[in-house]
Amino acid sequence: MMGKLTILRPGVQTTVQDGRGRTGYWDVGVPPSGAFDDLTFALVAAAVGNPTYVGGLECVVTGPVLTTDEDRLVCVGGAARQATIDGRLLSPGEVRWLRAGAVLDVGPLDGPGMRGYVAVAGGLDVPRVLGSRSTFVLGGFGGLDGRALVEGDVVPLGPLHNQLAPSVVCLPEMGDTWTLRVIPGPHGAPDHLTPEGLEEFFATTWTVDHRADRTGIRLVGPTPSWSRTDGGEAGLHPSNLHDSAYPVGGIMLSGDTPVIVGVDGPSLGGFVVPAVTIEADRWILGQLRPGDRVRLVAVTPEEATAALAARTVHLGYPADPETLHGSTNAPERTSAATPAGSERPAALVERPADGHQPAFTIRPSGDRHLLVEAGPMEFDLTVRVWIHLLANALRAHRPAGVAEIVEGVRSLLVAVDQTALPLARLAGLLGELATGLDDPATAVLDARSVTLPIAFDHPKAHEAMRRYSTVNPDAPWSPDNVEFIRRVNDLDARDEVFDIVAAATYLVVGLGDVYLGAPVAVPIDPRHRLVTTKYNPARTWTPQNAVGIGGIYLCVYGMEGPGGYQLVGRTVPVWRLSERDPQPWLLRQFDRIRFVPVSAEELADARADIKAGRTDLVTAPATFSVSEVRDLELAHADEIAPLRARRRDAFVAERARWGA
Structure with missing residues (x-):
């Protein structure tokens, strides 16, 4: 019989999450979910010998009080600094036995940081829904019955065979002032913001609003300086766009308010995105606390790639503080890197209208997405059908590494695993596929x-x-x-x-x-x-x-x-x-x-x-x-x-x- 974890007190909102989340459903509005601070989750999982795809606990404000019916290794991390086992302090990153019947009290999570994580050896063996154990509370699925845990819940524990070796881990530091590395674009000046407005966007020290959760992090600061008066048919406000897909970590301007898309955020919407958080820094979003201050630092795609590589090294050697430093701080510039400014990177492919092909650009949307935008910034059903034909062509010739293909009104967002498929190579493939599409005006x-x-x-x-x-x-x-x-x-x-x-x-x-x-x-x-x-x-x-x-x-x-x-x-x-x-x-x-x-x-x-x-x-x-x-x-x-x-x-x- 499998072991069980029993919730004695649930805390404010404790959910089952895994470290990978869902993939392949962004095009129908299913967010990835999973641990918001995936770096800390992966590290505490490694500490007890778990792979990242098994279930663990994520909590906010006040953590749960729990017990198990058999001996298991446990580790906590993130904002969980006051955890105890039977009254004895359990420090973040420390691995200890939770003996059968002993009580783990995660305690208050009163900062710095916003979320705490609990890993139990073997993981939490809840059913996979759409490929993941992660809870999507708003959608009512995943985790334990699609909801936050309540008093008396019993969660099955996973088996202990095929475990990795437990490891000492070095966790990232928390604070109340953060540097968040971003890649400018895919939208910017002068199409949407003025050059001065874009400079101010990056020069501002933003404050995290109290309306910050897993769907998105609102930032408080100056009103954006727009280069246009409205969004035309997309809406009265200049932030409005014809609906286009967002990457997780994308900073959309919802009206005049920047909102960073979270792991439970929307996949498709109609707002300008002037910057996207790099993948190596996405963990920070899960630890942003209302009142924290955030500076957005523009980096190049090359720097983002180096930061992600450093993170990968740290996860391979989680006890080494030097590898952690490289994964959570801006890397040294190399001679190959173009100095980053507030301007978005140049388009990887840009072509004028030609026959039945509309003009289009292919540019990075962060460091793991490409955004294709076609035609002028107005509604055109011929362009919409062309986007659909291009998406179908990519599905038919889908290379390894493509994770998501999301159609917008005049855009196509493609998510990739850059270790398998560099963005430039995918951009070239999309450019080739675009030349062979049928005429959208006559397609049925x-x-x-x-x-x-x-x-x-x-x-x-x-x-x-x-x-x-x-x-x-x-x-x-x-x-x-x-x-x-x-x-x-x-x-x-x-x-x-x-x-x-x-x-x-x-x-x-x-x-x-x-x-x-x-x-x-x-x-x-x-x-x-x-x-x-x-x-x-x-x-x-x-x-x-x-x-x-x-x-x-x-x-x-x-x-x-x-x-x-x-x-x-x-x-x-x-x-x-x-x-x-x-x-x-x-x-x-x-x-x-x-x-x-x-x-x-x-x-x-x-x-x-x-x-x-x-x-x-x-x-x-x-x-x-x-x-x-x-x-x-x-x-x-x-x-x-x-x-x-x-x-x-x-x-x-x-x-x-x-x-x-």
Whole structure:
């Protein structure tokens, strides 16, 4: 019989995590999760002889009190400095026997550092979900029943055979002032920020906001200096972009607020990313505590590669403090390294438009991602289809080392293991694949017609609006998002917003926008493209399956969590994780969605049936081609042009009212 770990007191939020997290699901909005401070996790795991893929505990504020029913080696690290075994201090990095029946009290985690880690020899043997034991609390899966641990929980321990040899480890130091190495870009000056604004971004000492968790770390500092007045069809604020995938560690500007994407963060969104944390420093994000100060130091890709190599050496020799120093501090520059400034690295591939190929660039997004961006910074379905064709070509010729392939509206993000596939080599392959793609204007894509019920003005949507009024009561979209949409689109009556949403056929152009298979979709008919903006700052709470509009895009929120789209109603689940479903995401790229209005009571029944698996989404086979949209635009050109002009004027007038 396997050993067991029993939780006597759970602490504030203690979860089971592993050191690797999930891979291969970023394109449908499933975050990697795993230990936020993966360096400390790997070191305390090594201390007791565990590989990084086995389960351990992560905790914040106050750690758990626990016991085991058999003797096991244990080690703690991170912010866990006051841990005891039966009242005797257990120092970070120290390996000691936790005898059967003895009590390990991790104690308070009151800084420096934010998170503590507990490794038990053999690991925690919870089931793998989507390839990992890690808990994703917001999604409700992984770990122990997808949640934080509670008093009385019993967690099975893994077997002790095939263990590595226990090791003495040297843990990274904690403090309240941090240097975070980043690679500038993929976005920057002068396209999005002014050169002076970009310099200020890197010169500022930022403060960690109290709204910092595993989804993202908000930073407090000066308002960015933008080089443009708005995001066009992507939204009223200059931070708004046509939806593009984020790397973990990417620093997005959510409105005027920098937010560093965490291990439970969103994969797809519509905000500018002026810098990305290097992989060797991502562990620091898990230890940033509200009130801590952070300096962003720009480094070159060569320096990032050297830092990651130093980290790898330290994990191979975890007792050597010299190898740790090299892995957690900026390396010496080499003659091969170009001095780093605030400017993003040059594009690895840059090509002009040629025939049916749009102009595109391929540039680093940090040190383990490439970002392909195609066409001008505007919505173009032909470009979207070209991105899809390029993504499919890469999937068909996928080299070893490609970890994630995530489609955006006019972009493609590819995550790689650089030890197997250097970014420059992958960029060259993508450039070659781009030359052989079919004409996106004539491509016919397999799709489905999907009918979703929607309850307009759903009470939960209004609850989210009311909650936000305590954050920013003077926001122009408070207290009623629908009235704001009406005003900014120059509609005569509030119900016209609902009429347009119900009349539209929405084309899914992205998945995982705000997590778990959530679609970002655009009306096929340009006459149905309502234009609005995203919240600034974003909401901290949105009900699951709320339906919102941001820019010209509509989104169905895959789960409860933060968000920024203007809410109009609620629909049924678009994600269902169950043993009978081989694929938990229920929508697909280029699905054609129609909404059918129902009452809140009718929606509650439909939601329960979908969630329980008693019914499925109503679908039928269909196709999509850009030529369909071109035909609509030609047939209704005399109506579309003045409609766009009127909405643009209303858009400008609304922005002028903000400054009045």
